[in-house]
Amino acid sequence: NAGVTQTPKFRVLKTGQSMTLLCAQDMNHEYMYWYRQDPGMGLRLIHYSVGEGTTAKGEVPDGYNVSRLKKQNFLLGLESAAPSQTSVYFCASSQASSGKETQYFGPGTRLLVL
C-alpha cells in the first residue's frame, strides 16, 4: 500500500494563478484533511471531509476550496493564489473520526507564491 500520497511535491505560482493539489489514499479511509504548516504556527486545518461527497471548513478556509468526488481522493484548490498562501500543505486521512483514530499524513506539498 502506498498510504497517503500528494501531487505535486513542489510548485511555484505567480500571484493570481490557480492550482489544484491532489491527495490520494489507498487505505479506504472515510475521513480526509488538508492542513497548512507555517514556521511557528504548527498545523492548521484548512478543510476536511467525513466521507465521499462531503466537505467542511476548518480553522483557515479562506482562499481555498475542496472537493471529495471519490472516497480515495481529496482535492485542494487555490483559485487566485496569494503570497500569504506560501506554505507546506499536508493531507491526512483516518479510518474514523480523528477523535478516535490515528491520522496518516502524506509527504507534503511545498508551495511558493511569488
Place this chain on the structure above:
Amino acid sequence: GENVEQHPSTLSVQEGDSAVIKCTYSDSASNYFPWYKQELGKRPQLIIDIRSNVGEKKDQRIAVTLNKTAKHFSLHITETQPEDSAVYFCAASMNRDDKIIFGKGTRLHILP
C-alpha cells in the same frame, strides 16, 4: 472552539537526559490527546495518544500524562537519544467533533 497551547517552543537537552513538553487545552469536552513527531523534512507521525478516561500511558521511553482538572497534558521522553531530535506536536479533540486542533509545536534538540 478548542485552543491548544504548547510549551516550550524550543527545547535542548543533553543526550541521555529527560525531556518534557507541556500542553494546555481550553475546552473541557476534549477527550482525545494525540502526540505527533515530525522529523526534519518528513511528515508528522503519531507516537502516542491518551484518552480522557486514563491519567497516564507509557510506551517504552515515551509517556504521556493527563490532568483533566487542570486541562493540561504532557509528553515525557526519558533517556533521550539523537533520533529523538524532531518537532513534536500535541493535539486535542472532542468526541463530538471530527477534527483535532494542534499546538504550535516544540522543536527538540538532543545535544551530544
